[in-house]
Amino acid sequence: TKWVYSFGDGKAEGASDMRNLLGGKGANLAEMANLGLPVPPGFTITTEVCTHYYKNGESYPDGLTDAVNAALAEVGRITGRGFGDGKAPLLVSVRSGARASMPGMMDTVLNLGLNDETVRALATDAQDERFAWDSYRRFITMYSSVVLGVEHHLFEEALEDYKERKDYHLDTELSAQDWQALIETFKRIVDKERGAPFPQDPQEQLWGAIGAVFGSWMTPRAIKYRELNAIPAEWGTAVNVQAMVFGNMGETSATGVAFTRNPSTGEKALYGEFLINAQGEDVVAGIRTPQDITEAARAASNSDKPSMEKAMPEAFAELVRIYGVLETHYRDMQDLEFTVEKGKLWMLQTRNGKRTARAALRIACDLVDEGVIAEEEAVTRVEPQALDQLLHPMIDPAAERDIIATGLPASPGAASGAIVFSSDAAEAAKKAGRKVILVRVETSPEDIHGMHAAEGILTTRGGMTSHAAVVARGMGKPCVSGAGSIRVDYKAATMTVMGRVFKEGEVITLDGGNGQVLAGEIAMLQPELSGDFGKLMGWADNLRRLKVRANAETERDAQMARNFGAEGIGLCRTEHMFFDAERIIAMREMILSDDEHGRRAALAKLLPMQRDDFTRLFAIMSGLPVTIRLLDPPLHEFLPHGDAEINDVARSLDVSPEKIRRRAAELHEVNPMLGFRGVRLAVAYPEIAEMQARAIFEAAIAAGKETGAKVSPEVMIPLVMSQPELDTVKARIEAVAEAVMGESGERIDYQIGTMIELPRAALRAGEIAASAEFFSFGTNDLTQTTLGISRDDAASFLGTYVQQGLLEHDPFVTIDQDGVGELVALAAERGRATRPDIKLGICGEHGGDPASIAFCEKQRLDYVSCSPYRVPIARLAAAQAAL
Numbered sequence: 048t049k050w051v052y053s054f055g056d057g058k059a060e061g062a063s064d065m066r067n068l069l070g071g072k073g074a075n076l077a078e079m080a081n082l083g084l085p086v087p088p089g090f091t092i093t094t095e096v097c098t099h100y101y102k103n104g105e106s107y108p109d110g111l112t113d114a115v116n117a118a119l120a121e122v123g124r125i126t127g128r129g130f131g132d133g134k135a136p137l138l139v140s141v142r143s144g145a146r147a148s149m150p151g152m153m154d155t156v157l158n159l160g161l162n163d164e165t166v167r168a169l170a171t172d173a174q175d176e177r178f179a180w181d182s183y184r185r186f187i188t189m190y191s192s193v194v195l196g197v198e199h200h201l202f203e204e205a206l207e208d209y210k211e212r213k214d215y216h217l218d219t220e221l222s223a224q225d226w227q228a229l230i231e232t233f234k235r236i237v238d239k240e241r242g243a244p245f246p247q248d249p250q251e252q253l254w255g256a257i258g259a260v261f262g263s264w265m266t267p268r269a270i271k272y273r274e275l276n277a278i279p280a281e282w283g284t285a286v287n288v289q290a291m292v293f294g295n296m297g298e299t300s301a302t303g304v305a306f307t308r309n310p311s312t313g314e315k316a317l318y319g320e321f322l323i324n325a326q327g328e329d330v331v332a333g334i335r336t337p338q339d340i341t342e343a344a345r346a347a348s349n350s351d352k353p354s355m356e357k358a359m360p361e362a363f364a365e366l367v368r369i370y371g372v373l374e375t376h377y378r379d380m381q382d383l384e385f386t387v388e389k390g391k392l393w394m395l396q397t398r399n400g401k402r403t404a405r406a407a408l409r410i411a412c413d414l415v416d417e418g419v420i421a422e423e424e425a426v427t428r429v430e431p432q433a434l435d436q437l438l439h440p441m442i443d444p445a446a447e448r449d450i451i452a453t454g455l456p457a458s459p460g461a462a463s464g465a466i467v468f469s470s471d472a473a474e475a476a477k478k479a480g481r482k483v484i485l486v487r488v489e490t491s492p493e494d495i496h497g498m499h500a501a502e503g504i505l506t507t508r509g510g511m512t513s514h515a516a517v518v519a520r521g522m523g524k525p526c527v528s529g530a531g532s533i534r535v536d537y538k539a540a541t542m543t544v545m546g547r548v549f550k551e552g553e554v555i556t557l558d559g560g561n562g563q564v565l566a567g568e569i570a571m572l573q574p575e576l577s578g579d580f581g582k583l584m585g586w587a588d589n590l591r592r593l594k595v596r597a598n599a600e601t602e603r604d605a606q607m608a609r610n611f612g613a614e615g616i617g618l619c620r621t622e623h624m625f626f627d628a629e630r631i632i633a634m635r636e637m638i639l640s641d642d643e644h645g646r647r648a649a650l651a652k653l654l655p656m657q658r659d660d661f662t663r664l665f666a667i668m669s670g671l672p673v674t675i676r677l678l679d680p681p682l683h684e685f686l687p688h689g690d691a692e693i694n695d696v697a698r699s700l701d702v703s704p705e706k707i708r709r710r711a712a713e714l715h716e717v718n719p720m721l722g723f724r725g726v727r728l729a730v731a732y733p734e735i736a737e738m739q740a741r742a743i744f745e746a747a748i749a750a751g752k753e754t755g756a757k758v759s760p761e762v763m764i765p766l767v768m769s770q771p772e773l774d775t776v777k778a779r780i781e782a783v784a785e786a787v788m789g790e791s792g793e794r795i796d797y798q799i800g801t802m803i804e805l806p807r808a809a810l811r812a813g814e815i816a817a818s819a820e821f822f823s824f825g826t827n828d829l830t831q832t833t834l835g836i837s838r839d840d841a842a843s844f845l846g847t848y849v850q851q852g853l854l855e856h857d858p859f860v861t862i863d864q865d866g867v868g869e870l871v872a873l874a875a876e877r878g879r880a881t882r883p884d885i886k887l888g889i890c891g892e893h894g895g896d897p898a899s900i901a902f903c904e905k906q907r908l909d910y911v912s913c914s915p916y917r918v919p920i921a922r923l924a925a926a927q928a929a930l
């Protein structure tokens with residue numbers, strides 16, 4: 048086996064496609080050398096050595112020492128130096144580098160090979176005493192803290208003491224003699240801490256550093272990071288050993304980092320920072336303020352320190368040339384590290400640069416314009432999930448923030464509004480044209496109307512999957528949940544935090560991106576849906592096969608969905624239409640009725656309201672398909688809770704509070720999720736389904752007249768488990784359709800279909816398809832019923848399962864392909880066997896999850912449906928899945 052790969056002098060044994068073996072850093076150093084770029088020579092010890100090391104009781108493979116020595120000799124030949132040489136010593140850096148860049152790994156050690164003898168040779172050779180001793184003290188502190196585990200602050204304190212004694216302020220004031228004296232102190236610190244002197248033998252130093260890199264692969268920090276990012280331990284890390292170049296050789300030397308394009312805006316302009324007379328780590332360490340690279344950036348930042356363009360025009364010109372070479376070669380924005388030694392530029396690293404969503408869009412579009420990549424490839428360059436950043440208003444980064452509390456960033460976006468403490472107050476304010484933030488200890492289904500009316504939601508209790516968080520994300524509204532330092536007093540209508548009292552009506556701002564609650568109104572930037580965004584989405588639309596619909600029931604959401612490019616509504620949850628103040632009374636009246644007659648009377652009040660809802664929805668979607676789900680949740684969700692509410696309802700319905708309590712007790716269920724809900728309601732109380740069907744069909748006729756576009760409603764029956772069950776309800780709906788057509792003399796094109804959300808329905812899909820014209824996979828419930836996990840109760844153990852690798856990911860976020868997915872595949876197959884043109888879609892959280900969308904594409908479903916704000920994400924993910 049070949050354990051070591053050399054690079055330098057215009058060639059390399061490795062290349063960028065050998066990332067798995069050489070790690071990202073090593074592979075790209077090799078690639079740059081192959082491109083003839085100025086890279087200090089060096090070599091990479093492969094990730095296989097790391098794997099061997101851990102498989103064999105932390106020992107190295109035979110032949111590694113020889114291979115390293117040979118490679119080191121080659122570096123010496125190229126540089127004209129020798130490792131440990133007393134006249135022209137070769138110094139190296141030792142750098143870790145895994146396949147994926149990984150914080151938690153060993154820090155780089157620079158200037159390795161220095162000792163009491165070679166430091167003098169370096170001084171003579173460079174004709175610079177100060178430089179040599181400065182390098183040596185850097186090496187001792189780095190090596191001691193990174194490899195030997197001596198705490199860094201001990202050296203810092205010694206340095207501070209020394210400066211104080213000498214009345215120095217800056218490190219640059221220290222002379223060669225000063226550093227020499229300090230080095231003695233540093234060595235004493237090491238001796239005391241380690242019980243052994245600082246290693247003088249360069250070979251011992253080198254193997255110490257190599258061992259430290261491999262050792263860092265198994266530190267708790269690295270293990271944790273791999274766990275969170277799904278990086279397997281078998282990958283291992285590589286070690287790069289590379290000849291030093293010196294940015295600390297005076298005013299003509301420097302070190303810096305640069306992006307070939309602006310990583311936050313995507314603008315095509317070299318962007319970065321550098322420091323004169325410094326070594327690599329100084330730029331990030333923030334010891335001195337770095338300088339701008341280009342003159343334009345310096346002018347923009349109003350800095351009085353010269354740019355690299357001005358101070359080192361030749362090295363700058365070389366950097367510009369190289370960045371062109373690298374961008375052309377990698378066909379993407381690069382993140383570079385470089386060092387200038389006495390005017391000569393050296394490249395130390397390149398990789399595809401991290402960027403914001405905005406920059407990713409701009410760069411992808413620009414690269415297409417520049418003829419570098421094709422439209423298909425541009426579509427793959429933007430992470431669908433990242434679009435979320437762009438779809439919400441955000442707080443102007445330049446604005447001042449008066450932070451009053453921080454909770455969980457439960458739903459992205461930002462909003463300002465006056466504080467209200469109840470959903471009714473939110474709704475009243477909205478009607479009066481005021482913007483409000485709904486502040487609650489926590490929310491429940493009865494707050495839906497208030498949440499709809501509010502600009503944003505703040506709760507003091509509850510996590511990322513609390514009711515407030517889930518509903519707000521679905522609505523695309525900013526939400527900060529669990530802001531526990533805030534105390535809400537509903538009676539006094541105030542909230543108090545750290546002694547500050549905020550009254551109802553006072554304006555606050557929420558930042559759902561980071562969980563901050565801010566005092567006052569703050570300037571916002573609105574999302575930009577045209578320009579690069581529109582262009583890239585257009586390319587995505589041309590490439591995708593899957594249609595994308597939205598889950599929406601309000602006008603606002605439907606409008607939003609269309610703005611975001613939805614091609615219809617895949618799920619309209621009619622129950623959301625019944626929570627509003629006026630309707631819930633009729634709804635409660637219906638539930639509390641003793642018989643069908645009473646129920647029909649109450650339903651008659653709901654009919655015109657429901658018809659209105661649908662008419663407006665159809666009008667907004669003008670001709671696009673709209674799937675309406677019949678009433679699904681258990682009825683008791685609509686009943687009042689608590690004495691005050693019960694008394695209110697009793698008064699308005701003119702019944703006794705006792706009766707309401709009794710009825711509520713009757714409706715109580717041990718396990719409502721598997722209880723009296725879905726199609727079971729329609730079977731027991733067909734008049735509810737009939738009212739809804741009538742509202743749908745009458746609305747279809749009305750909206751058709753209004754817009755001139757033909758409306759084809761899809762009536763969806765939830766929680767079906769068998770064909771006869773579906774047929775029972777279907778017959779009622781068809782009868783209503785006939786009646787409405789008879790009354791109006793108009794034809795209505797409609798379909799009746801079902802949700803597949805029970806395993807039995809998936810298994811019997813062949814029969815069910817004989818009666819259903821479409822299936823919509825309700826994968827939220829199908830996941831609950833297949834895994835036997837209640838979503839609302841999963842929080843207590845799901846995390847442990849994911850951590851222990853018993854589940855790959857949260858099955859409510861990304862579809863469980865092996866289990867739930869198999870049921871979907873099976874139902875699709877059986878459904879198609881009965882009815883080849885059956886329409887298949889998916890609704891629920893998975894409809895907006897890129898990995899689940901890829902699965903839907905594989906199953907050749909017709910569409911996915913997701914919350915309006917996820918529509919663009921789904922469009923892009925669908926395109927990527929189709930490629």
Ligand code: ADP
Pocket residue numbers: 087139140141142143154155157289290291292293294302303326327328384385386395396
């Ligand atoms: P990281 O992965 O944390 O960026 P690196 O291995 O890239 O760590 O090294 C950190 C810094 O050390 C780099 O910015 C680079 O400037 C500097 N460095 C690494 N190797 C050398 C070298 N051979 N000569 C000069 N500077 C180096």
Ligand code: MG
Pocket residue numbers: 384396
């Ligand atoms: Mg680096």
Ligand code: MG
Pocket residue numbers: 765766804825827828
């Ligand atoms: Mg369901």
